[in-house]
Amino acid sequence: MGTVPVASIxxxxxxxxxxxxxxxRPVSAQPRSRPQSAATQxxxxxxxxxxxxxxxxxxxxxxxxxxxxxxQPHWLTGADGAFHEVLDATDWRSIRRPMYDRVVDxxxxxxxxxxxxxxxxxxxxxxVSGVEELLGVTADHIGLNLYRSGxxxxxxxxxxxxxxxxxxxxxxxxxxxxxTLSVRPWSGSGHRAKTRHMHxxxxxxxxxxxxxxxxxxxxxxxxxxAAPRISIALRSRxxxxxxxxxxxxxxxxxx
Ligand SMILES: O=C(O)CCC(=O)C(=O)O
Numbered sequence: 474m475g476t477v478p479v480a481s482i483x484x485x486x487x488x489x490x491x492x493x494x495x496x497x498r499p500v501s502a503q504p505r506s507r508p509q510s511a512a513t514q515x516x517x518x519x520x521x522x523x524x525x526x527x528x529x530x531x532x533x534x535x536x537x538x539x540x541x542x543x544x545q546p547h548w549l550t551g552a553d554g555a556f557h558e559v560l561d562a563t564d565w566r567s568i569r570r571p572m573y574d575r576v577v578d579x580x581x582x583x584x585x586x587x588x589x590x591x592x593x594x595x596x597x598x599x600x601v602s603g604v605e606e607l608l609g610v611t612a613d614h615i616g617l618n619l620y621r622s623g624x625x626x627x628x629x630x631x632x633x634x635x636x637x638x639x640x641x642x643x644x645x646x647x648x649x650x651x652x653t654l655s656v657r658p659w660s661g662s663g664h665r666a667k668t669r670h671m672h673x674x675x676x677x678x679x680x681x682x683x684x685x686x687x688x689x690x691x692x693x694x695x696x697x698x699a700a701p702r703i704s705i706a707l708r709s710r711x712x713x714x715x716x717x718x719x720x721x722x723x724x725x726x727x728x
Contacts, residue, residue, distance in 0.1 A: 643707070646704065648675055
């Protein structure tokens with residue numbers, strides 16, 4: 474990935490509409506310090522080729538009897554160009570959330586896209602339709618996260634769409650700098666022993682399926698230094714019947 478112009482990172486901080494459902498602010502009102510690593514993106518090997526979706530060649534990894542996860546490195550060729558395009562094309566928002574007796578910054582920028590508004594000719598359109606084809610669903614929800622530096626993170630959580638369900642499917646596509654996705658059981662003992670750490674690079678695909686959002690939680694924790702990273706999260710309530718669910722080791726899905 475080539476150098477990320479600092480101006481383009483700063484520009485996304487200063488864009489974005491006010492939201493009525495969350496406490497949202499234009500970042501210009503209370504500027505954060507510039508990400509320490511914004512100008513130090515390292516190119517990945519095939520990152521600047523034209524964007525292309527590759528085959529999934531890995532098998533599902535069973536977390537337990539009802540939850541499975543899949544991590545396909547290099548699912549995208551051309552992910553570094555896609556990083557820059559999505560960074561620039563997205564209306565990033567900085568939000569604040571009540572927590573106990575305070576209101577705190579959510580430590581990353583976020584955006585959501587309506588499926589119908591995604592242009593098929595863009596990098597986001599290529600990624601969304603590639604994931605949909607693999608899963609055999611249409612995305613109900615497309616969320617984007619921008620981690621500006623190692624200080625940005627998402628804490629341990631379960632995605633709302635699957636908390637009450639025996640199955641759900643969520644795909645995460647990584648663009649930009651590497652980060653670690655950690656996964657651990659939501660409750661019970663032995664958290665530490667069962668925690669998994671997946672090292673995600675630009676272009677990687679992760680899919681969580683089965684009861685992953687009911688019984689497991691995941692996080693991208695803070696780290697000392699990190700280049701900016703975007704994750705694109707696709708969630709669907711439809712029952713997945715795409716090629717990814719015909720693999721050996723498919724999670725035990727029941728409708
Ligand atoms: O950045 C990631 O890969 C994880 C994002 C995530 O956990 C979420 O959007 O709920």
